[in-house]
Amino acid sequence: MFEEKASAKVNLCLQIVGQKSNGFHLLDSIVGFTEFGDHLSFEKSEKLELTVKGAFSDQIPLDNSNLVLKAAELLRTLNNIKDGAHITLTKNLPPSAGLGGGSSDAAAAIRGLTRLWEINLPALDELMKIGSDLPVCINQKTQHMKGFGEVLRIIHTFPNLPILLVNPLKKVSTQAVFNMLENKQNPPLSNYEKLFQTKKDWINWLLLQRNDLIKPALKIEPIILEVLQLISSQNSVEQVSMSGSGATCFGVFESKYDCDAAMKKVQRERPEWWSVSTEIISI
Known part of the structure; x- marks a missing residue:
């Protein structure tokens, strides 16, 4: 097997x-x-x-x-x-x-x-x-x-990052979100330093980037805003955003301890939602 x-x-x-x-x-x-x-x-x-x-x-x-x-x-x-x-x-x-x-x-x-x-x-x-x-x-x-997803480059210096994933258990159609995207010609990612080594370096850079699908996703499933707000209210959270076309949102932390603590708070406040504390594994 x-x-x-x-x-x-x-x-x-x-x-x-x-x-x-x-x-x-x-x-x-x-x-x-x-x-x-x-x-x-x-x-x-x-x-x-x-x-x-x-x-x-x-x-x-x-x-x-x-x-x-x-x-x-x-x-x-x-x-x-x-x-x-x-x-x-x-x-x-x-x-x-x-x-x-x-x-x-x-x-x-x-x-x-x-x-x-x-x-x-x-x-x-x-x-x-x-x-x-x-x-x-x-x-x-x-x-x-x-x-389209076919041009790929592995980022060898990206660190392991503790991340909290939260989903309100609402399905969101990727096609519907793209259809509602008003501007299809947005600026690309800003340049990043290939030699970034620390979590803080990468987190600071990520904070300057976007997910262009958040606005159309919110029109389809407004509860996503509540998810983003709840994650943003957690202690020591660094970056807060939505993954893909939603409805899963995430919070990036420097410490797995803080990430675990945030998950417990989210589960107490919204036990009907799905949440997990895990890590982006790069190394």
């Missing part, structure tokens, strides 16, 4: 810098991956099967729209594989939450199945057929992502 972790994908900043004639948006984003995430296991089987368990298992489709099954079928087609696999997905991340859960699961499925079937990873253009987040999710390293 093989196992893979599908980390939450967090857009620490996300700036929309253009739109092509085909409708695809051009992004400029720093993407990090957390210690916390979904879990997948893979066993040999005569046919392709998917079992889903965990806190959000009842919200995961088991038909052809499931990205894990799409990824598995893509690998079988590309490599002319007749064997199947039994995949077990433990779903710990809320779906449609701005955390790239489906794409991270699909990327983990590709990593796990290439090991199970002893094949190579597919090419970048093949990954993009499943979704634009697949390439960035394959290696789960902190990366600077541009273009």
